[in-house]
Amino acid sequence: MSVPGFHRPKSVEDAARLLAETDGARCLSGGATLVAMMNASLAEPKAIVSLAGIPExxxxxxxxxxxxxxxxxxxxxxxxxxxxxxxxxxxxxxxxxxxxxxxxxxxxxxxxxxxxxxxxxxxxxxxxxxxxxxxxxxxxxxxxxxxxxxxxxxxxxxxxxxxxxxxxxxPPPRPGAGLYKKLARVSGDFAIASVALSAAKDANGVSIRIAVGGCGPRPIRADAADALLSAKFGDAAAAAAAGEALAAAADPVDDVRASAEYRRLVIPRLVAETVAHARAALEAR
Ligand SMILES: Cc1cc2nc3c(=O)[nH]c(=O)nc-3n(C[C@H](O)[C@H](O)[C@H](O)COP(=O)(O)OP(=O)(O)OC[C@H]3O[C@@H](n4cnc5c(N)ncnc54)[C@H](O)[C@@H]3O)c2cc1C
Missing domain, CATH: 3.30.465.10 (Uridine Diphospho-n-acetylenolpyruvylglucosamine Reductase; domain 3)
Structure with a gap:
């Protein structure tokens, strides 16, 4: 492995210039992933631009x-x-x-x-x-x-x-609840599947945003799921339908953590559990 050039700019502008000028340069933040990848020869950046010296x-x-x-x-x-x-x-x-x-x-x-x-x-x-x-x-x-x-x-x-x-x-926090549920093989592992939910509550009712992780190339969301949950938050049938809408929008793969089939199966269950916990949190306010 060749030793890459190491830069420690003091401003965002200098970091951007270095990254633009140097083909194959990568930025370094915490190093938790990049250094492990370099150790395993999975990454060989031509230059490293550390972001550690940029106060902002x-x-x-x-x-x-x-x-x-x-x-x-x-x-x-x-x-x-x-x-x-x-x-x-x-x-x-x-x-x-x-x-x-x-x-x-x-x-x-x-x-x-x-x-x-x-x-x-x-x-x-x-x-x-x-x-x-x-x-x-x-x-x-x-x-x-x-x-x-x-x-x-x-x-x-x-x-x-x-x-x-x-x-x-x-955005400014709204009164309500925000929950993240993660299904993993062991505590601390990456997700097999996860559900993130924010529930804003005011005099007009409840407004929900929900997204699923670990079940496709990017977070899975569905307007229909947000609308169903916002209209009938806490209703078990609405939660089940939202879970099915998200499972239908998912694009999971088989990997070491779980099969794609298993992921599609657990999405509605994880959604139902998250909605139930969010409802309890709203009622406790
Ligand atoms: C043992 C282990 C377990 C982990 N478990 C989990 C887990 O359960 N859940 C989870 O979410 N994460 C997990 N992670 C990932 C971890 O949380 C870090 O977020 C991850 O390592 C990358 O953050 P970092 O700051 O260390 O980035 P680095 O290692 O410095 O960089 C990682 C990559 O991102 C690029 N990069 C760095 N900074 C930027 C930037 N500002 N803009 C664009 N690209 C950038 C780098 O060039 C590199 O390609 C785990 C990591 C390890 C090592």
Whole structure:
């Protein structure tokens, strides 16, 4: 393995320029995945652009509109522990809390996780359910993409060559509940299937966003499922129909964790369980 050039820029603009100028360069965030891949000769970047020296990529900031910006270098442990991510945004905190184990949660970052876009990872469905936007930088500037459009295919995102994730924008939290349920072979493993749900409750009723992880190249969602659950939240038949709609929209494969058939079978059950827990959480408020 050749030794790649190592860069530690101090600004997003310098990082973008380095990534654009150097063919085969990759950015390094927590290193939990990239370093393991390099050790196993599964990745041989020509250059490494570390994002660790860029202050604006660190931490979670509250925005003037009451929403939040999570910098790309924010570790999973920080997101899991931030009590400001409440109400509908608790879905993201709940997902972060269930990633791997404390070592990985202290090392991995939200930018590295969604930039890599493992379809079994925990953030992608949670960001879709939270109605988040992903900020992408390149040498010409920045743009924002809705989370539901950011995840494009297996390990493929809306980031083009030379682009990288600089942060995630969350809308203001709404009163209600946010839950993430993950079915895994053992605690801390990637998901066989997962369900992320945000339930906003006000005087007009309940508004639901739901997404499924681990069951296709990107998070699975269905307008029909959101509409059914929003119209009759807590109704068992509506939850079953929403689960079937999501299973029909899924595109799972057989892998070491489970068969595609098993995944289609568990989606409605996981949806029903998540809806029941969200309903209980709303009633307890
Ligand atoms: C043992 C183990 C168990 C794990 N279990 C889970 C789990 O249960 N659930 C889960 O969701 N995840 C899991 N992960 C993944 C982990 O949570 C990290 O999110 C992941 O390793 C990538 O984050 P990182 O910051 O370490 O990225 P890095 O390893 O630094 O980078 C990973 C990839 O993303 C690219 N990249 C890095 N930063 C950016 C950026 N800002 N924009 C665009 N691309 C970028 C890199 O070039 C590289 O290709 C696990 C990882 C390990 C090692």
């Amino acid at each position: 990529l660190a931490g979670i900031a509250e925005l003037a509109n009451g929403g939040f910006r999570i910098g790309a270098m924010t570790r999973h442990a920080a997101t899991a522990g931030d009590a400001r991510l409440a109400g509908t945004l608790a879905v993201l905190r709940d997902a972060a809390r269930q990633i791997a184990n404390p070592v990985v949660r202290n090392m991995g970052t939200i930018g590295g996780s969604i930039g890599f876009a493992d379809p079994a990872a925990d953030y992608p469905p949670a960001l879709v359910a939270a109605n988040a936007e992903v900020e992408i930088a390149n040498a010409a500037g920045r743009r924002r993409v809705a989370a539901r459009d950011f995840f494009v295919d297996w390990y493929t995102t809306a980031c083009g060559p030379g682009e990288f994730v600089t942060g995630v924008y969350l």
